[in-house]
Amino acid sequence: MPHLRAPLIPGTVYGELTLLAEAPMIGRDRAVYVRCSCGTKTIVLFGNLRHGRTKSCGCQWHSGRHRMWGSDTYRIWNKMRGRCLNANGDTFAYYGGRGIRIDPRWDDFEAFLEDMGERPPGLTLDRIDTNGDYTKTNCRWASRAEQSRNTRRTKFVTLDGKQMCVADAATMLGMHSQDIYRRVRTHKVSHQEALDYFLSRRTTSLR
Numbered sequence: 001m002p003h004l005r006a007p008l009i010p011g012t013v014y015g016e017l018t019l020l021a022e023a024p025m026i027g028r029d030r031a032v033y034v035r036c037s038c039g040t041k042t043i044v045l046f047g048n049l050r051h052g053r054t055k056s057c058g059c060q061w062h063s064g065r066h067r068m069w070g071s072d073t074y075r076i077w078n079k080m081r082g083r084c085l086n087a088n089g090d091t092f093a094y095y096g097g098r099g100i101r102i103d104p105r106w107d108d109f110e111a112f113l114e115d116m117g118e119r120p121p122g123l124t125l126d127r128i129d130t131n132g133d134y135t136k137t138n139c140r141w142a143s144r145a146e147q148s149r150n151t152r153r154t155k156f157v158t159l160d161g162k163q164m165c166v167a168d169a170a171t172m173l174g175m176h177s178q179d180i181y182r183r184v185r186t187h188k189v190s191h192q193e194a195l196d197y198f199l200s201r202r203t204t205s206l207r
Contacts, residue, residue: 077106
């Protein structure tokens, strides 16, 4: 007997959420568009909705004792979801479109807040492994400078037995990172080979 999908009835209310329509699948999971009683529209996993694991968009934390829908932490959580779940979003291709997923537990803002805590001033949400998913073990609050060093475009080299980005290696050598990048382009060598060239020149000048 074929597996029967649970009926999806627009207008059905689950906690603070009203089901609007079917959304694109998130991996193998069925997703739906919903509207929260606070007015926020978002996407959640249908299974979490049906079984009561997701009851609101997250605007009400701990049964309404704290309303955080306008906080920086809530906005960051909502942007994370947009990157991975909104197929019409400008950045979807770089996140959900290339397989980056969100821990189903974080379908609920309360769970995200419990795992990550409130956003420290000046920091933003960063994935430690830029090819990994948004999970508690792969996310941290990081500064813009730290995050800029942790992108898919960041090039890493080894200096004194330690792996680091090109910018940090250049700083340790007292030079500009653009000199390394320029040698890579001009001589068609790897970033490590370019770094080794400047390191060898530095060593020779010290003799």
